[in-house]
Amino acid sequence: MDALFTSPRLMNVRTLNKRVILNMIRFTPGGISRAELARQMDLTRSAISTIIDDLAHVGLVHEMDNGPATGGRRPILLEINPRHGYVVGIDMGASHLGIVVADFSAHVLEEREYPLAVEAGPEKCLAKVDAQLRELLSHLNLSMEDVMAVGLGVPGPVVADAGSVSAPPIMPGWDNYPIRDHLQKQWNAPVALSNDAELGALGEWAYGAGRGEQNLAYIKVGTGIGAGLLLDGQMYRGTTGSAGEIGHITIQDGGPLCTCGNHGCLEAVAGGGAIARKAGEAVRSGRRTQLSSIPVDHITARDVAAAARLGDLVAQQVLTEAGTYLGIAVASLVNLFNPSMVVVGGGVSQVGDLLLEPIRRAVRERSLRSAAQAVRITAAVLGRRSSSIGAVVQGIDLALDRLIEV
Amino acid sequence: MDALFTSPRLMNVRTLNKRVILNMIRFTPGGISRAELARQMDLTRSAISTIIDDLAHVGLVHEMDNGPATGGRRPILLEINPRHGYVVGIDMGASHLGIVVADFSAHVLEEREYPLAVEAGPEKCLAKVDAQLRELLSHLNLSMEDVMAVGLGVPGPVVADAGSVSAPPIMPGWDNYPIRDHLQKQWNAPVALSNDAELGALGEWAYGAGRGEQNLAYIKVGTGIGAGLLLDGQMYRGTTGSAGEIGHITIQDGGPLCTCGNHGCLEAVAGGGAIARKAGEAVRSGRRTQLSSIPVDHITARDVAAAARLGDLVAQQVLTEAGTYLGIAVASLVNLFNPSMVVVGGGVSQVGDLLLEPIRRAVRERSLRSAAQAVRITAAVLGRRSSSIGAVVQGIDLALDRLIEV
DNA sequence: CTCGTTTGTCAAGTAACTTAACAATGATCT
DNA sequence: AGATCATTGTTAAGTTACTTGACAAACGAG
Structure with missing residues (x-):
């Protein structure tokens, strides 16, 4: 049915099957048996057994408990060996860094x-990332030697091949800087560079609200607004890595100036x-609100969210208005891409229904x-960790690729 | 890198390779050699040779001329055997039928x-399709026996498994009618049912303006407006087959009532x-235009397009305004999907730059x-045939599937 | 005319599955 | 409780679909 015009196979059959099996083991909560793998992959149990032997021999896969019987011998559940190595996930936002x-x-x-x-630019920021990571590792009695891979998310369009960002509105000075190469050299470990919203989608898909959804949109509402798109079970990045830039859809003609140079x-x-x-x-207009206690120029979105949760009406109104605008954009996204789930994440999304209800209504x-009937709209269950968990998932992906290709 | 969580393999390796090879032969203009196939698919020439032997034996593939030499023996170019069978493509619009x-x-x-x-409903319409098709075939001295497969496009969201449409705004009375089963029984030939915009995208990708593009959006502007999306080389249909419903994005708050029940x-x-x-x-407002010669209630979009091409200013202005609205929606689509090409098709698009320029500007x-820099925006080169050619492509796909699975 | 290339083919070898049979284990029926 | 039937995981032999390596045919260039 589909135009199957597959690109050259980059792995041989065995390697590909190993990767798929590992992913099924990773993303099946509670483990999975050889027999179940055989059914889902449409291979025989014997084929699965030999592959699992391979993987267990390298120490990647473990046998854990027996599962419940269904009228016969109890299955042996398999899991990834957690002790096989350590992985780092980094979420770089406009104003925060999560490791x-x-x-x-x-x-x-x-x-x-x-x-x-x-906005301090790549050199200073990456130096800070390096310092904080090393400190965090030493706190765990680990060093960079123990880290098998790093996943890094940044708030801008990523050029996958180059390992850099291209023309990112909220990352002045980073255009074309060789982020991945810089870090790989510095850390002597493989680094995966991705867009932060993309990683949010991956994180929520793997361990969050969107577990196993085939068509998932993750909307990250922070300083910037971006969407990560998982279509037909695959990350969709677009032609130049700037797919999902929902934040720069025009919502209000002649509205306020945006960092990208457009209005509204x-x-x-x-x-x-x-x-x-x-x-x-x-x-400033003198409305009665808890926020008055903060110097006007120092109010942040986080303060507004906090006040709203404490019942502050002005803060709630501001967030509801934002939710309505978001809803207009999400409604377009739903029409264009008919997802089964939309997950709203990022700092502001923690206020929950205050933001979600206007979106659902729109x-x-x-x-x-x-x-509209096919889509469920929920808040991220990983909270502000969606992207860094996604970065971990990417990191593990990368490490597995390296480990298996041998 | 990607979350590779492949679904069960529905074909064995050989069958899949055959399909991929056939597609490369089909969609490479001027034919392709065994050696080139080997390079592109990352198989050896001997492997390709045995597969081609199979395909030639069944009469699906032909050797044609020799290609130009590049310092060695001249390659033998392969093509699909055109005489292997006949295929029908049908494009059903709101007010027209193309066969x-x-x-x-x-x-x-x-x-x-x-x-x-x-709006006459499925029974009457499908009867008309049947009658016209049989007449057309007999005109070619053919009958339904000679037809190996049929591709059919309809202007609404398609439920692929059921072979029906779900809640189509401009197809009242068709909801859940078993279109595919009805026709397959009537014709005793396999039928592929798809959305018309989807088929437009496929047609333009295969033989039109978007040849070989990895990320293509086709916008069909007719009675309805819909988009067909080809993402990472695959048709994207969404969760319930209603992806690409760009026509029902809200553009003008409180605007005119739409067939879908919403406004603007x-x-x-x-x-x-x-x-x-x-x-x-x-x-009516008395403006000076060629369209005055037509009874006001009988003016169609086609009349407007014709008048505009003859230089009628009022008609041109109406189309430019439509183009501006289209541009607003396309700009959102470009932000969300970051395609390498947008092809504008459907009846109205024949006016060319008059419609395209406002879109490009937006x-x-x-x-x-x-x-914006990565995307080219052009008119469909297959004109009003985009969807029916796409339907033919789908039909051939279906026929090949049947022929190879044996 | 010779040399280096490229194409297509053939025979032998290999990777990665399937088939078929079996032991171990557990639910269900009488 | 015992017999029966399902289910899981393993093993050995067979098969599929590729790769390797060698070779003849065909072509351009020095």
């Missing part, structure tokens, strides 16, 4: 958040900056019925 | 256009109906720079 150290089954050992100013972008009316600005305006009102 | 009879290399033998009223949809302000309505309003002004 996670995890084992091979993506179990988080330690996580930290630091402030960061991306979603990001400029519903991003973290816009939320802070509107809250500040409300304070989708109900503006999207085509058959698409 | 194409083609050979196995998608060369069109005969094509016809008929008026049609989809793109389709309601830039679709064929809207174009006709706005032209009618211009005539994309330049409203889309993120890295996405």
Whole structure:
């Protein structure tokens, strides 16, 4: 049916089967048996057995408990050997830096958040990332030698081949800087560079709200607004890596100036900056709100979210307005790409229904019925960790690729 | 890198390789040699040779001329055997019916256009399709026995498994009607049912403006407005087959009522109906235009397009306005999907730059720079035949599947 | 005319599966 | 409780579909 015009096979059959089996083991909660793998992959049990032998021999896969019987011998459940190595996931935002150290089954050992100013440029920022990571590792009695791979997310369009970003609106000075090569050299470990929203989608798909969904959109609402798209079970990056740039859809003609140079972008009316600005305006206009206790120029979106959760009406109104704008864009996204799930993440999304309800309403009102009925809209369950968990998943992917290709 | 979580392999390796080889032969203009196939598929020449032997033995593949030498023996170019069978492509629109009879290399033998009223419901319409097709075939001294497969496009969301449409705004009475089963029984030939915009994308990708593009969006502007999306070389249909419903993006808040029940949809302000309505309003308001010669209630989008091509200013203005609305939607699509090409097709698109320029301008002004720079926006080169050619391609796909699985 | 290339083919070898049979284990029926 | 039937995982032999390596045919260039 589809235009199957497959590109050259980059792996041989055995390697590909190993990767698929490893992924099924990784992403099946509670483990999976050889027999079940055989059924799902449409191979025989004997074929699976020999492959598992290979993987167990290298120490990548473990036998754990027996599963429940279904009228016969109990299955032996398999899991990834968590102790096979350590992986680092890094989420770089416009104003924050999240670092996670995890084992091979993506179990988080330690996580930290630091402030960061991306606009300081690549050299300074990457030096800070390096310093914080090393400190975090030494705290765990680990060093870079123990890290098998690193996943890194950045808030801009990524050129996969080059390992750099291209013309990122909120990362001035980073254009074409060889981020991946720089870090790989510095750390002597493989590094995967991706867009942060993309990683959010991957994280929520693997261990969050969108587990196993075939068509998932993850909307990251932070300083910028971006979407990560998982279509037909595959990450979709677009021609130049800038797919999912929902933040720069025009929502309000002649609206406020956006960092990208246009006017009225979603990001400029519903991003973290816009939320802070509107809250500040409300304070200035003398409205009664908890936010008055903060110097007007220092109000952040996080403050607004906190106030809203404590019941502050002005803060709630600002967020509802942002949700309505978001909803208009999400309704378009739902019409274009008919996902089974939309996950809203990023710092602001923690306020929950206050932001989600306007989005759901807009989708109900503006999207085509058959698409609107098929989609569930929820908040990220990994919270502000979606992207860094996604980065860990990418890191493990990369490590597995290296380990198996031998 | 990607989450490779492949579904069960539905074909064995040999069958899959045969399909891929056939597709490379089909879609390489001028034929392709065994050696070139080997290089592109990353197989050895001997492997390709045995597969080609198989295919030639069944009569699916032919040796044609020798290609030019590059310092050694001249390659033997291969092509699909056009005489292996006949295939039918059908494009059902809201108000028209296009039927194409083609050979196995998608060369069109005969094509016809008929008026049609989809709102008459499935029984009447499919009976008309049947009658016209049989007449067309007999004109070629063929009968349904000679037809190896049929591809059919309809203007609504398609449920692939069921072979029906679900809640189509412009196909009242067709909801859940078993279109595919009905026709397969009637014709005793395999039928592939798809969305018409999807087929337009496929047609333009295979033999039109978007040849070989990896990320292609085809926008069909007719009575309805829909998009067909080809992402990473694969057709993308969405969760319930309603991906690409760009026509029901809200463009003008509180705008005119759309067939879908919402207000201000793109389709309601830039679709064929809207174009006709706005032209009618211009005539009524007494503006000077060739369209005055037509009874106001009988003006169609086609009339407007014709007048515009003859230089009628009012008609041109109506189309430019439609183009601007289209551009707003396309700019959003470009931000979300970052395609390498957008092809504009459907009846109205024949006016060319009059419609395209406003779209290009909107994309330049409203889309993120890295996405806007990567995309080319052109008119369909297959004209109003995009979808029916796409239907032929689908038909051949289906026939090949049947022929090879044995 | 010779040399280096490229194409297509053939025979032998190999990777990676399937088939078929079996032991171990557990649920279910009487 | 015992017999029966399912289910899981393993093993050995067979098969598929490729690769390797060698070779003849065909062509351009020095």
